[in-house]
Amino acid sequence: MAKRIDVSGLHVYYGDFLAVENVSMTIEPRSVTAFIGSSGCGKSTFLRTLNRMHEVTPGARVEGKVLLDDQDIYSPDVDPVEVRREVGMVFQRPNPFPTMSIYDNVIAGAKLNNRRLRKSEADDIVERSLRGANLWEEVKDRLDRPGAGLSGGQQQRLCIARAIAVEPSVLLMDEPCSALDPISTLAIEDLIAQLKENYTIVIVTHNMQQAARVSDVTAFFNLAGTGKPGKLIEMGETNKIFTKPEKKETENYITGRFG
Amino acid sequence: MSATKLSAPEQTVPPRPTPSLRGRTLPKYLPPALLGGSAVVCAAALYLLDRWNPAVWAILAAVLYTAAVTVLSAVVENRRKAVDRLVTSVVYACFTVAMVPLVSLLWTVLSRGLVRLDGYFLSVSMNGVTPSMDAGGVYHAIVGTLLMTLMAAVISVPIGLMTAVYLVEYGRGRLRQAITFFVDVMTGIPSIVAGLFVVALWILLFGPGHTNGAAGAIALSVLMIPVVVRSCEEMLRLVPNELREASYALGVPKWLTVLKVVLPTALSGLTTGVMLALARVIGETAPLILTAGSSAVSINANLFEGQMMSLPVFIYSQVRMGGAINYERAWAGALTLIIIVMLLFLAARLVSHFFAPKTR
Numbered sequence: 001m002a003k004r005i006d007v008s009g010l011h012v013y014y015g016d017f018l019a020v021e022n023v024s025m026t027i028e029p030r031s032v033t034a035f036i037g038s039s040g041c042g043k044s045t046f047l048r049t050l051n052r053m054h055e056v057t058p059g060a061r062v063e064g065k066v067l068l069d070d071q072d073i074y075s076p077d078v079d080p081v082e083v084r085r086e087v088g089m090v091f092q093r094p095n096p097f098p099t100m101s102i103y104d105n106v107i108a109g110a111k112l113n114n115r116r117l118r119k120s121e122a123d124d125i126v127e128r129s130l131r132g133a134n135l136w137e138e139v140k141d142r143l144d145r146p147g148a149g150l151s152g153g154q155q156q157r158l159c160i161a162r163a164i165a166v167e168p169s170v171l172l173m174d175e176p177c178s179a180l181d182p183i184s185t186l187a188i189e190d191l192i193a194q195l196k197e198n199y200t201i202v203i204v205t206h207n208m209q210q211a212a213r214v215s216d217v218t219a220f221f222n223l224a225g226t227g228k229p230g231k232l233i234e235m236g237e238t239n240k241i242f243t244k245p246e247k248k249e250t251e252n253y254i255t256g257r258f259g
Numbered sequence: 260m261s262a263t264k265l266s267a268p269e270q271t272v273p274p275r276p277t278p279s280l281r282g283r284t285l286p287k288y289l290p291p292a293l294l295g296g297s298a299v300v301c302a303a304a305l306y307l308l309d310r311w312n313p314a315v316w317a318i319l320a321a322v323l324y325t326a327a328v329t330v331l332s333a334v335v336e337n338r339r340k341a342v343d344r345l346v347t348s349v350v351y352a353c354f355t356v357a358m359v360p361l362v363s364l365l366w367t368v369l370s371r372g373l374v375r376l377d378g379y380f381l382s383v384s385m386n387g388v389t390p391s392m393d394a395g396g397v398y399h400a401i402v403g404t405l406l407m408t409l410m411a412a413v414i415s416v417p418i419g420l421m422t423a424v425y426l427v428e429y430g431r432g433r434l435r436q437a438i439t440f441f442v443d444v445m446t447g448i449p450s451i452v453a454g455l456f457v458v459a460l461w462i463l464l465f466g467p468g469h470t471n472g473a474a475g476a477i478a479l480s481v482l483m484i485p486v487v488v489r490s491c492e493e494m495l496r497l498v499p500n501e502l503r504e505a506s507y508a509l510g511v512p513k514w515l516t517v518l519k520v521v522l523p524t525a526l527s528g529l530t531t532g533v534m535l536a537l538a539r540v541i542g543e544t545a546p547l548i549l550t551a552g553s554s555a556v557s558i559n560a561n562l563f564e565g566q567m568m569s570l571p572v573f574i575y576s577q578v579r580m581g582g583a584i585n586y587e588r589a590w591a592g593a594l595t596l597i598i599i600v601m602l603l604f605l606a607a608r609l610v611s612h613f614f615a616p617k618t619r
Contacts, residue, residue, distance in 0.1 A: 051508065053504065053507060053508060056504065056507060058431065081510050081511070081512045082510070083510075084507060084508055084509070084510040085509075085510030086510075088508060088509070089508035091501060091504065091505065091508070093501060095499075095501040095502055095504075095505045096505075097502060097505070097506075097520060097524070098502075098524055098616030098617075099523045099524050099526075099616050108506075108509060109509040109510065109511070111519075112506060112509065112511040112515055112516070112519050112520065113510070113511055113512075113515065114515065146616070146617045148616065148617070149617075159505070162505075162509065163508070163509070166509055166510060
């Protein structure tokens with residue numbers, strides 16, 4: 001189920017402005033890859049190109065190839081909607097649908113697509129996803145209450161449950177814990193460790209220690225200066241990046257000399 | 260200090276006085292006492308000068324109070340507080356001035372309209388009633404208003420809502436700017452011009468003399484569509500973009516996102532916007548005089564056949580006829596119209612409450 005991602009020569013544009021330059025990388029299935037780097041260096045922008053969310057912004061475009069298990073997701077005959085069903089995303093601020101109950105939120109991927117599910121099927125999916133997101137025990141008695149009535153950490157886990165309910169092969173997470181308190185953060189990090197057995201996970205994080213705790217592979221992005229495009233500086237096993245990085249820039253960032 | 264080091268010449272600087280955080284304030288009873296006092300003083304002055312006039316009294320008392328409280332505050336407290344009191348008095352005075360016509364209007368309509376408003380009045384038409392007869396009612400006008408407004412809503416709401424959806428979700432560049440511009444222009448169309456337009460259209464399509472309730476409804480929808488577009492547009496823009504992104508990220512196509520995420524989230528705001536647009540057109544008189552006619556006296560529930568009376572036009576025609584009983588009927592008709600509008604607003608509040616996204 002988990003797929004690998006191969007990126008080659010990717011340039012990301014906002015209109016005429018080159019935001020991220022020439023990224024090439026491989027993301028192995030069933031692993032957790034973390035993108036780190038200072039603010040504004042293009043990590044989130046690059047993450048959003050992996051599920052074709054980048055082009056939702058007017059004028060945004062991409063040049064290069066992104067292969068999902070050998071299928072180029074940017075080839076002209078590929079439907080972006082299908083890509084997003086394969087590659088799910090969890091955002092920085094929890095965003096459960098306010099007009100729907102917890103149950104409906106989890107099953108939203110199917111319901112919003114007008115797919116007909118028998119009640120028993122739907123119940124199974126909801127329970128499986130909520131268990132997968134470590135939220136089942138807390139909400140199993142109030143599935144018909146509004147999704148917006150949960151705490152921040154619970155809302156974020158609800159969004160994760162919603163994302164995994166459609167059974168994507170890759171899960172992208174854009175700073176999922178930055179709006180949460182430390183206890184909720186710990187819960188989500190434990191969850192990521194569990195999820196990596198079945199999904200390929202890519203997580204953008206501002207928190208270097210979180211990257212060190214959670215990921216197998218780390219990629220460091222940086223900007224040459226304001227107005228210049230962001231670049232992938234170094235990518236490798238997390239342990240190695242944090243103890244013996246190859247590039248001086250990486251070492252400066254890791255040791256806190258800038259950023 | 261050692262002699263080999265250079266040092267700045269010692270200076271005695273007087274210590275800076277620590278500013279006190281405390282200040283005096285006017286006692287709490289003083290402003291109301293001042294207000295009462297100036298009211299009494301002005302009333303007495305006007306009586307003695309034999310120039311009693313409630314409006315002059317109110318203005319004089321307000322001015323005297325404002326001056327007194329500002330000066331006292333400047334003397335006892337500090338300048339900033341004095342300016343604060345001055346502006347507060349001015350703001351309250353403006354609020355009172357704004358409320359006076361509204362309260363006066365409601366009072367007038369209530370007191371004069373209740374003279375004739377009763378079950379009988381609401382259940383009969385003017386069929387067979389001569390102007391000076393002590394009979395007749397507004398039933399035909401109520402039926403006409405409700406039918407024409409309903410048809411106008413059925414036309415305007417889908418058109419207006421879908422235009423708003425286009426402008427917010429899909430529109431780009433030139434076409435969107437053009438549509439926004441023309442909708443803004445349409446908001447300013449004088450209502451009688453909308454009526455003339457429909458009359459001309461009807462003559463073109465059906466020949467002269469065939470105007471009916473449907474023509475009136477179309478004139479109302481010309482006035483209603485831009486209001487619906489504007490308010491629905493505002494409500495749709497209030498839906499946070501992150502909800503749309505959450506839906507796209509689940510692999511939901513754009514049209515389903517709009518239909519099942521954006522519209523339900525904005526639903527309570529959209530309904531309020533539509534109700535407000537309805538309340539605006541329900542009182543339009545000029546276009547209805549031209550289209551649905553001002554002389555219908557019997558109940559007509561057919562929008563496509565014959566003239567149709569409506570409440571605003573009823574009021575107008577009764578006033579035109581002149582005479583005590585006609586004026587009474589006009590006031591009662593006005594009260595009926597105001598009650599219908601209030602019911603509409605009440606319904607809007609209820610809908611807004613029930614459809615709002617809940618958090619418990």
